[in-house]
Amino acid sequence: EVQLVESGGDLVQPGGSLRLSCAASGFTFKNNWMTWVRQAPGKGLEWVANIKSDGSEIYYADSVRGRFTISRDNAENSLYLQMNSLRGGDTALYYCARIIQPPDYRYYIDVWGKGTTVTVSS
Amino acid sequence: DIQMTQSPSSLTASVGDRVTITCRASQSISRNFNWYQQKPGKAPKLLIYGASTLQSGVPSRFSGSGSGTDFTLAISSLQPEDFATYYCQQSYSAPWTFGQGTEVEIK
Numbered sequence: 286e287v288q289l290v291e292s293g294g295d296l297v298q299p300g301g302s303l304r305l306s307c308a309a310s311g312f313t314f315k316n317n318w319m320t321w322v323r324q325a326p327g328k329g330l331e332w333v334a335n336i337k338s339d340g341s342e343i344y345y346a347d348s349v350r351g352r353f354t355i356s357r358d359n360a361e362n363s364l365y366l367q368m369n370s371l372r373g374g375d376t377a378l379y380y381c382a383r384i385i386q387p388p389d390y391r392y393y394i395d396v397w398g399k400g401t402t403v404t405v406s407s
Numbered sequence: 408d409i410q411m412t413q414s415p416s417s418l419t420a421s422v423g424d425r426v427t428i429t430c431r432a433s434q435s436i437s438r439n440f441n442w443y444q445q446k447p448g449k450a451p452k453l454l455i456y457g458a459s460t461l462q463s464g465v466p467s468r469f470s471g472s473g474s475g476t477d478f479t480l481a482i483s484s485l486q487p488e489d490f491a492t493y494y495c496q497q498s499y500s501a502p503w504t505f506g507q508g509t510e511v512e513i514k
């Protein structure tokens with residue numbers, strides 16, 4: 286069974302840092318692009334970042350670029366999100382998810398974790 | 408950035424109704440377009456990818472159409488388990504963007 290399990294969410298003060306982790310199992314992790322998507326309380330989905338299977342391509346939302354860093358360890362089947370200079374607007378449930386890249390390059394997200402909660406507040 | 412505009416933002420329907428949700432992209436995105444369903448307290452679930460391909464295991468009452476800038480999700484006969492929020496999403500170019508969501512409620 287394909288599974289993604291996020292961890293690392295916590296209550297943190299504005300300006301603080303946090304590192305989220307996502308443990309992948311049930312598929313060949315090193316073959317897939319991966320993504321982080323967040324959802325603020327009562328709000329819609331917001332894409333955060335993508336990382337290619339080998340880590341050679343990375344993309345960020347404007348709202349997090351320069352503050353967040355996505356990375357992966359294919360040997361450990363793990364995805365990470367290092368979050369620095371956190372703001373109140375970063376408060377959200379953070380989902381780790383698997384991207385499928387078909388031959389026609391019409392990417393889509395097919396598996397999501399349950400999410401980990403980040404709360405930024407003093 | 409490509410903006411995705413969904414309509415309506417919410418709708419009320421009865422079991423057995425046909426329901427359609429539309430999504431418009433601010434520029435052409437070919438068929439790099441997906442639909443997700445989210446129920447309260449749960450992670451989103453992929454329904455349709457590539458604008459019209461039904462994800463494995465998704466009931467055939469769901470269908471997707473469109474290309475370029477205009478896309479539609481249709482539910483042919485609404486079932487109790489379909490009451491949820493639906494999101495469109497473009498994967499044509501970064502930053503990926505989602506629509507604001509359509510909440511489907513019971514009449």
